[in-house]
Amino acid sequence: MEKDKNILIIGGGIAGLSTAYYLKKGLEDRGTGCCNITLVEKGPRLGGNILTERLDGFLIEGGPDCFLSEKPWALALCRELGLEEELLPTKMPSGTTYVFSEGKLHPLPEGVILMVPTRILPLLRDTLISWRGKLRMAMEPFVPRRRQTTDESLADFVRRRLGEEVLRKIAQPLVAGIHAGDPETMSIRASFPKFVEMEQTHGSLVRGMLHRMRTTRTPQKNRTTLTMFVSLKSGMQTLVDTLADRIKDSVTILKNTAVERVEKETDHYVVKTEDGRSLIACALVVATPAWVSASLVKGFDERLSGLLLTIPYVSTATISMGFDKKGFSHPMDGFGFVVPEVEGRTIMACTWTSSKWDARAPQDKALLRCFVGGAKRGELVSMKDEPLAELVTKDLRDIMGIHTRPLFVRIYRWHRAMPQYTIGHMERVSSIEKLCEKHHALYLTGSAYRGIGISDTVRDAQTTAERLINTLFRQ
Ligand SMILES: Cc1cc2nc3c(=O)[nH]c(=O)nc-3n(C[C@H](O)[C@H](O)[C@H](O)COP(=O)(O)OP(=O)(O)OC[C@H]3O[C@@H](n4cnc5c(N)ncnc54)[C@H](O)[C@@H]3O)c2cc1C
Structure with a gap:
């Protein structure tokens, strides 16, 4: 293989696959077929965390079971891939989520979005939060906005704005259910940037949320009426399989091929696989979990490797x-x-x-x-x-x-x-990006950096592909 035409992507999860797709598309749009794209995946199947199985008429999602429609990138990708008919809204537009507390299931009061109350009456009828807790919640619009610009833990943010009880009974279990995280260490800026923005812009989460509800666009006609969560009728694996099918003619996919380490030469990378192969690339996209990426780049950048390991x-x-x-x-x-x-x-x-x-x-x-x-x-x-x-x-x-x-x-x-996006995550990612820029055409993408869910991961893959193409064509 000629090294100056090879682009190598390590990792066949949604990040690696979408990067391959947007690269192929971007190169075609430029009318050039000059590059060889290779995607290397350690396991026997593509999709990483995304895995759908069928069993006796049941359809089971082993990993993610949906994506958020509010973040448009996964949805846009599905539509681009011709999966409009596959889009599956939830049965009810907004089903009740219950909280198990003190021996029984309590519905989250209607109008509480994530942890922010937007309606008074349902909150009054609610059985989950004590009267003291409700009063504290109701004070939220009067809590002054934070003046410091440093990061804060999600727990401190919620305690400060909505009170301890909301943290314990709503925020903590909700984020454990979504991010499997600990609010005491999670970064509010990296995990819920909208909340920080609401506080800064509107002085209150309640006012910010109400403003957002008034200004949210209504869905376009002739399109599947979408709910907050969206899945695919035949399972999330369909997104993976369709992507793989769409790139198969122009991307070489090597499954069962684990990358062991990467060596850097003056103008190219040598990617060493566990089965003893050496793959040469002029541009490298590392789309593996950050702790794996740390071991791959260690040989040529110890500092970058060390920083990657600080993402738990x-x-x-x-x-x-x-x-x-x-x-x-x-x-x-x-x-x-x-x-x-x-x-x-x-x-x-x-x-x-x-x-x-x-x-x-x-x-x-x-x-x-x-x-x-x-x-x-x-x-x-x-x-x-x-x-x-x-x-x-x-x-x-x-x-x-x-x-x-x-x-x-x-x-x-x-x-x-x-x-886990812990306190200081944004600064860590910014340092990681600066170190990457020192290396020729090296890109890190995936859920570890700039957004945890599928939709953010797709967005990051798209940006990565665009940046890579711009670099190649600048040369
Ligand atoms: C249980 C669970 C539920 C989730 N639910 C949701 C949800 O409902 N909605 C949502 O939006 N998000 C959800 N997520 C998050 C979502 O799964 C991720 O955002 C997304 O799948 C991350 O994709 P990725 O490609 O970055 O990483 P991964 O999916 O981890 O892919 C990385 C790939 O790299 C490969 N690899 C690793 N090491 C090597 C190596 N040395 N050489 C070559 N290849 C290697 C791996 O085999 C893997 O295929 C969930 C995650 C989990 C774990």
């Missing part, structure tokens, strides 16, 4: 269970529930999958999916199947009153798979 990861597992509706006592009238840490349970969150989505379980069956592990209970992920399933089943019995045996239990373990 946590492990999680999802446990999907199918039930016969006959004898199944719970109505599952919502999207599911979250469990505050103070409750001391195994389950962090549970999605009532067959209530949230169509096309996930046969008519007479129910499917639910529990989420365990994370920043506080990572050890659960290493437990053997049976004892782990037993703990989860016990929680479901106590929380939902389910006494029937599941038809099946499927456990998916995700070791060191979820990056």
Whole structure:
């Protein structure tokens, strides 16, 4: 292979695949087919954390089960790939999320968006937060905006604006259910930049949220009416498979090929694989988890490697269970529930999958999916199947009153798979970017840096492809 025409992408998750797709597209738009693009993936399959399986008429998501429509990049990619008909809104536009507190499930009061109250009446009727806590929440518009511009933990931010009880009963379990994170160490600026902006612009989250609700655009006609969460009818894996299919003619995909290390020469990189091959590239995109990327670049940049290691990861597992509706006592009238840490349970969150989505379980069956592990209970992920399933089943019995045996239990373990944006994350990423710029055509992309979910990862891949093409054509 001629080194000056080779672009190499390491990692075949959504980040690596979307980068390959946008590179191919960008080069075609420029009318040039001058580059060889190779994508190298360690495992036997593409998609990384995205994994869909079918079992006896059930459709099970092992990793992500949806993306946010508010962040437009994944949606735009799906439409570009011809997946409009595949887009799957939730069954209800905004299903109730419950919080398990003091022995029962309480609905999150209507109008509470993430943790911000936007309506008074439902808050008055609510059973989750004490009167003292509600009063503290109601004071939010009068809390002065923060003057310091330094980063702050999510916990301190919520405590300051909405009070301790909202942190304990709403913010903590919600972020554990989404990011598997610990609010005491999470960066508010990196994880919820909109909240910081609302505080700075409107002086209050309540006022900011109300303003946002008034100004949010209505969906375009003739398009699938979209809900906040969107999935794909035949599962999230369809996005991966369609991307792989779309790039297959112009991108060489090497599966079962783990990269061991990268060496840097004056104007190119030599990528050494575990099976003893050397791949030569003039431009390199590293789309592996940050701790893997750290070991890959260590040979030519110790500092970059060290900084990459400061992005912590946590492990999680999802446990999907199918039930016969006959004898199944719970109505599952919502999207599911979250469990505050103070409750001391195994389950962090549970999605009532067959209530949230169509096309996930046969008519007479129910499917639910529990989420365990994370920043506080990572050890659960290493437990053997049976004892782990037993703990989860016990929680479901106590929380939902389910006494029937599941038809099946499927456990998916995700070791060191979820990056944590801890305090100072933005500064760390900025230092990482500066170090990368010192190297010729070296790019890091993926969920570790500039956005955790699928949509942000797709956006970052698109930006990476554009930057790479600009660099190549500047030469
Ligand atoms: C349980 C779980 C649930 C989630 N739920 C949601 C959700 O509902 N919505 C949402 O938006 N996001 C969700 N996320 C986050 C989402 O999965 C990520 O944003 C996204 O999948 C990250 O993609 P990535 O390509 O950056 O990383 P990955 O998916 O981790 O891909 C990295 C790839 O690199 C490969 N690799 C590793 N080492 C090497 C090597 N040495 N050589 C070659 N290849 C290598 C890996 O095998 C892998 O395929 C969830 C994550 C998890 C773990």
